[in-house]
Amino acid sequence: MKTNLWLVVPCYNEEQILDYSVSELKKLMSSLKDEEKISTESKILFVDDGSRDATWEKIKVAHQADSSVIALKLSHNQGHQNALLAGMTYAMDKCDCVITLDADLQDDISVIPDFLSEYEAGAQIVYGIRSGRKKDSVFKRQTAQIFYKLMKALGAEIKYNHADFRLMSRKALEALSLYTESNLFLRGIVPLIGMKSAEVYYERKERTAGETKYPLGKMVGFAADGITSFSVKPLKVISIAGIICSVLSVAGLLYALISYFTGNVVPGWTAIVCSIWLLGGIQLLCIGVLGEYIGKIFSEVKQRPKYFIDEVLDDKEK
Ligand code: UDP
Ligand code: MG
Numbered sequence: 001m002k003t004n005l006w007l008v009v010p011c012y013n014e015e016q017i018l019d020y021s022v023s024e025l026k027k028l029m030s031s032l033k034d035e036e037k038i039s040t041e042s043k044i045l046f047v048d049d050g051s052r053d054a055t056w057e058k059i060k061v062a063h064q065a066d067s068s069v070i071a072l073k074l075s076h077n078q079g080h081q082n083a084l085l086a087g088m089t090y091a092m093d094k095c096d097c098v099i100t101l102d103a104d105l106q107d108d109i110s111v112i113p114d115f116l117s118e119y120e121a122g123a124q125i126v127y128g129i130r131s132g133r134k135k136d137s138v139f140k141r142q143t144a145q146i147f148y149k150l151m152k153a154l155g156a157e158i159k160y161n162h163a164d165f166r167l168m169s170r171k172a173l174e175a176l177s178l179y180t181e182s183n184l185f186l187r188g189i190v191p192l193i194g195m196k197s198a199e200v201y202y203e204r205k206e207r208t209a210g211e212t213k214y215p216l217g218k219m220v221g222f223a224a225d226g227i228t229s230f231s232v233k234p235l236k237v238i239s240i241a242g243i244i245c246s247v248l249s250v251a252g253l254l255y256a257l258i259s260y261f262t263g264n265v266v267p268g269w270t271a272i273v274c275s276i277w278l279l280g281g282i283q284l285l286c287i288g289v290l291g292e293y294i295g296k297i298f299s300e301v302k303q304r305p306k307y308f309i310d311e312v313l314d315d316k317e318k
Contacts, residue, residue, distance in 0.1 A: 002039040006095040010083035011103040012049040016210040018058045047087040050077035063313040073311040081184045092173040099167045107165035108202040115167040118198035124172040125197040128165030156230035188230045238286045
């Protein structure tokens, strides 16, 4: 039996690039169908993540022209990770495997046949790995490096240079659906599933139209989310910092007492001011880190739904 493959493509304000993406993806799917690598039931599933531009209208036109282009419209902008989850959850019981990719096609779709070969050879998860970051700005490359190194040091097992370009089989998707946490960081969760996996290397391209939806602020938030969702080490670091400070302050106290009894008391304005600022800063930072985790617990216990599907464009569902 030929593989029923679904491409899951999240889109947020992508009107500028959508037509190009639709035509490229359709070309790829029809050549795969012609070569009998995938079944004719295979689909391209767009997930509109509450776009405020003409993205949904463009998707509708694409669906009317070709019923293998289907779509979900989320009621509100829920973020890339939730949009991916919405698409994968919808696809889970309707296909054999999904490949998730960005709407801007920065991930090289010409390696999709390699994903399929790995899947046919038994891999349940195939990770798309960037072979280099030559096209990125020096800043993005450096910050990405720091992020991966930090994640590794903190004990979270994530794939180096892998974003959300990956194939997942139905079995892997079913396993993923059992992770019900609301702070979703797919790159961290997917390796936890285990199962047989493979890697496919590709060169990531530049965005050809529209602009990134991940400006610096969002990127830092995403990294902080990733770290606090997968590691409690920052909490341990706080405790260790606290112990070190306490030990040092005992030494400081001894020094002060000895100075007092030897009559060597100088008005120590500098030392006092410095220690107040330093300790105040460390304390605020530690409280902030604790707050991050408490915030996470707060959003987890509420168990709010991650998204609502507002509209479905899929002839099978009518
Ligand atoms: N995206 C989304 N919801 C958001 C932000 C982004 O669905 O709130 C989608 C976006 O349309 C794109 C993908 O996520 O398909 C990756 O975004 P982008 O290309 O802007 O990120 P970058 O490649 O710059 O990291
Ligand atoms: Mg992009």
